[in-house]
Amino acid sequence: MSSLPTDMNSGMPTVRGRLRENVRLDKITWFQVGGPADFVFKPEDEDDLSAFLKNIPTGLPVYALGVGSNILVRDGGIRGAVIRLGRHFTKMTVDGEMITVGAGALDGNVARFAADASLEGAEFLSGIPGSIGGALRMNAGAYGADMSDIFVSAVAYDRQGERHTLSLDDMGFSYRHTDIPKDWIFTQATLRLAAGDSQEILGRMADISRNREESQPIRSRTGGSTFANPAGKKAWELIDSIGGRGLIIGDAMVSDKHCNFLINTGAATAADLEAVGEEVRRRVFETHDILLRWEIVRLGDVTASVKGKSK
Ligand SMILES: Cc1cc2nc3c(=O)[nH]c(=O)nc-3n(C[C@H](O)[C@H](O)[C@H](O)COP(=O)(O)OP(=O)(O)OC[C@H]3O[C@@H](n4cnc5c(N)ncnc54)[C@H](O)[C@@H]3O)c2cc1C
Structure with missing residues (x-):
């Protein structure tokens, strides 16, 4: 262990990058739902990241977060440290x-x-x-x-x-x-x-961009493909076959445009989004005997702990 000084309040090491406590994650994930993380750390460089990992309390869970386009943070937020990579x-x-x-x-x-x-x-x-x-x-x-x-x-x-x-x-x-x-x-x-x-x-990239615009709800609060395609099947076809397209719970909805996408249509909670996904899974299993695997990464606690009040 190196002997970095620690912040007496949080027990966390002093860092060169940016370390924040009790940070809202709904602002930085595509779905725009979910509770706060105990800590969010943006390392200055690789050495800063390494020192942070070496010096945080043993047992403190660590999670990486990219730009949150494939992640559903649950309403209770994340106990531990979330690491985001900056410039x-x-x-x-x-x-x-x-x-x-x-x-x-x-x-x-x-x-x-x-x-x-x-x-x-x-x-x-x-x-x-x-x-x-x-x-x-x-x-x-x-x-x-x-x-x-x-x-x-x-x-x-x-x-x-x-x-x-x-x-x-x-x-x-x-x-x-x-x-x-x-x-x-x-x-x-x-x-x-x-x-x-x-x-x-560049021409092929322009084709991809046109194709996406037509087939996916890319301007919505979504998380990309909700379920992985089971071997030899398309998840969206299975979802369509059980009447999943357009299914709504609260403000969470299965996209009309591409039914393997979930959408937060307004004030959905993570629980609403997870519930609509689970309802789709239940119906697909009942009809086709296939259990869809969540591709979207679901992280965090279902309900807030005492500490989980966001700033
Ligand atoms: C409109 C839309 C279209 C999409 N289309 C596609 C598609 O065609 N194909 C496809 O594969 N995906 C697609 N996705 C899903 C998503 O964009 C990809 O999975 C993407 O790779 C996730 O990157 P991210 O930075 O957003 O990761 P996040 O959503 O932030 O995280 C996803 C996972 O990656 C981990 N992670 C992130 N950064 C790191 C890191 N530095 N080190 C270790 N782990 C890390 C996280 O811990 C988490 O487990 C789509 C999403 C949307 C919203």
């Missing part, structure tokens, strides 16, 4: 056909960076509204490609603050999943692309 973690460099990008970089910016460098293979990222950290964790993908197709290596910090360089084998990628422990924080990724024509790449 230091958005750097992008190119070396031949490889790019190295910070885990805080937005997928869309990475796709554009690759296109500007006349590198193809990252176009699928252009339509995914998350960060590279979230894309690594979720093995994000679209249009027949996913992160595992372009992945070379990643850097991550474990809960004890140790740095790891991870290979493709280490990642254990499968459909919308990696085997890396849930409390490890990715800080960067190296991706292998292929030489291409910049104008053609």
